[in-house]
Amino acid sequence: MILPGNDPAALRVAADTVRAGGLVAFPTETVYGLGCDALNPDAVQQVFRAKRRPAFDPLIVHVADRTRLDLIVRDVPPRAQRLMERFWPGPLTLVLPKQARVPDAVTAGRPTVAVRQPAHPVARALLKAAGIPIAAPSANPFGYVSPTTASHVLDGLGEEVSVILDGGPCPIGVESTILSLADSTPRLLRPGGIARQDIEAVIGLVEGPASQGSVSLAPGQSPRHYATRTPVTILSGDRHPEAQERAGLLAMSPATHHRLGGRFCAVEVLSSSGDLAEAAANLFAALRRLDRLELDRLYVEPCPELGLGAAIMDRLRRCAVPHELLSLQRKHRTQGYRTEEAL
Structure with a gap:
């Protein structure tokens, strides 16, 4: 059921559901999350079942504030402290050494845990009311377009979720940036709502992920x-x-619509002015609308990979990987190879 996220009674129902081991979908500033008690292994397994998510894909744990970190994180290095002071609450996830009490299912068996403090008022109110850390991937079937409204969650997961808190459209619209501080070299594992250059302004040079073959180091990397x-x-x-x-067209600005729109059956424009923040906020909802039209193909306009543009292009490239890859991945899994599941 969908309940208003600004209703104290609805928040109590959602908090009670999480504490009892159930699933609650809630808005963050990035996308809607499918939340459960992060320290309850049975609840965590419910999340994986509801999303049909492969076990190798770790979850992000959300905390109400930094005073709750000691429940799940073993060590917070100085660089992490500086980043938290600058970007928390907000769309930055940090990968840090985990406490032993964090279930292996949350971290895909790794010795690290991904953690963030969300900025959305409904997410913060839920975390405060529940009084526990909440593990939450995006609230959609694994591999599909992420949800940025409560209705997207209902369309994708339906009765799999006990409560959906409606907080309106997510203002950022793409997932959090994930940065690993698990060793001496800071590594950007996923571009997102905080730009790489803004992070580097706080802690210095950040590298990309080390080569791990098919192993998923962070959510959303299939x-x-x-x-x-x-x-x-x-x-x-x-x-x-x-x-x-x-064909449908996903355009970054009206200029592209005017130049190319006549070739397409349907057009979605992400920003009236070509603004990347506006484009990111509208990205997933626009993709969903085009996807419902049963077209032969969607064409998307690329954008500059500056700031949020890097996150937008990361999502579009993964979305555009050919469907034929799925059959190849499934064939490899049946032959015993370790590969990532796509959907």
Whole structure:
């Protein structure tokens, strides 16, 4: 059931549900999360079942404030402290050494845990009312476009969720940035709501993830992810719709719509001015609307990879991985290879 996120009675119901081992969907500033008691292994397994999420994909644990970190984190290095002071609450997830009490299912058996303090008032109110850390991936079937409204959650998960708290559309619209501080080298595992250059302004140089083969170090890193059911192609000089295609266009600005819109059956414009923050906030909802039209293909306009543009392009590239990859991955799994599941 969907309940208003600003209703104290609804928050009590949601908090009681989480403490009792149930699942609650709630808004964050990034996307809607599917939350459970992070320290209850049975509740965590419910999240994986509801999302049909593979066990190798770790979850992010949300805390009400930094005073709750000692429940789940063993050590908070000085760099983490500086980043928390600058960006928490907000869309920055830090990967740190975990406490033994954190279930292995939360961390996919790794000795580290991903943690953040969300900024959305409904998320913060739920965490305060529940009084426990809440593990929460995005509230959608694994691999599909992330939800940025309560209705998206209901469409994707339906009766799998006991309570959905409605806090309106998510203002940032793409997931949090994930930064590992688990060793001496800070590593950006996923671009998101905090730009890499803003992080580097606080702690210095940040590197990309070390090569781990097919092992997922952070949520949202499967080769095909954030994906529509309709095939997606990123526009380039030699990639345009064929004459017989019923195609949709995801444009970054009205200028692209005016230039190319006549070639497409449907067009979604992400920003009236080409603003990347506005484009990110509208990205997933626009992809969902186009996906419902049962078109042959969706074409998406790339954007500059500055600030939120890096997160937008990360999502679009994963969305655009060919569907044919799925059958190859499934074949590898049946042959005993360790590969990532895409959907």
